[in-house]
Structures are given as C-alpha cells and as structure tokens.
Amino acid sequence: MNIQQSYREAAVQGARPVELVVRLYEQMIEDLRQVMQAVENNDIRRRTERMKHVILIVGHLQSTLDFDLGGKVARDLENFYNALRQSVLSVQAYPSKRGVAQLITDLLAVREAWITVDRAEMPAAASASAIGPPRVPESEFDLHTGRMDWNG
Numbered sequence: 001m002n003i004q005q006s007y008r009e010a011a012v013q014g015a016r017p018v019e020l021v022v023r024l025y026e027q028m029i030e031d032l033r034q035v036m037q038a039v040e041n042n043d044i045r046r047r048t049e050r051m052k053h054v055i056l057i058v059g060h061l062q063s064t065l066d067f068d069l070g071g072k073v074a075r076d077l078e079n080f081y082n083a084l085r086q087s088v089l090s091v092q093a094y095p096s097k098r099g100v101a102q103l104i105t106d107l108l109a110v111r112e113a114w115i116t117v118d119r120a121e122m123p124a125a126a127s128a129s130a131i132g133p134p135r136v137p138e139s140e141f142d143l144h145t146g147r148m149d150w151n152g
Contacts, residue, residue: 018118024061025111028054029104035091036100051092058085080110 015023031050038047062081065074084106091099 016118016121018114018121021061022111022114022118024057025107025114028057029107029111031057032100032104032107036097036104039095039097039100047095048092051088054088055085058088 031054034050035047035054038044038050058081062078065077067074067078070077084103087099087103087106091103
C-alpha cells in the first residue's frame, strides 16, 4: 500500500457522510477532467475507463438514496443521477469537450449544494455524532440550480 492510498483511507474513515458525498462528486469531476484530456488526445481506452468510473460512482450514490427519509430531495437526486448517467453515456458515444465541460459544470453546481448542506450539518454533527447519517432538510437543499434538464 502506498502513502497516498493510506492517507485517503484514513481521511475517509474520519469523514462525515455528507463529506463523503462531496468527495465522490470531486472524484467524478476529476474523472471527467481526465476524460476531457482523453478526448483531446483521442485516447479511447482512457476515456472509457474514466467514464466507467463515473458511472460506477453515480450508481453507488443512487443506491444509497433513502426515499422514505429523503422525500422530494431523494426523488430529485434520483432524477439528477438518471440524467447524469444518460449524459455520460451520450458523451461516451459522441465524445466532445463541450459535452464533458457541461457534465463538469452540472456536477460542480450540485457539489456546491452538498457543501452547503455539509456546512449546515457540521454543528449538529459535533453535538450528535452517534445519532447516524444526517438528514437533508428539503428547505435547505435546492437542486434546481443545476443546468441539466431534469425535474423532480
């Protein structure tokens, strides 16, 4: 095991649930930056590997949605993840730097919403660390600021 991997594992073990979601968004953004480079270099193998990784992360995020607890937010995220997956597949089939840039823009917008939620949850997490994963209040989380065509 290398030092970088050890650092990542230690950081993940101490992370709050919403912080982990933010990190997954950051990984997807990094993967898509690599996709953009692969598109520029016509590196089909690298583009495909990174796109596959993005789809795996989307699938993981989607599998953790709790529709009973999350209500409208969970349904909106479900719609976002479905649209995101479709857009990733479209860019894989018809590679373009513009398409990749739009995916990155969309992920950055939703990532910012998660960062806002994380900041709001930090004081509560400090006082109730053993209660479980944080609940995202619908009134604090407006996903309709993204640029994708998805509606919940």
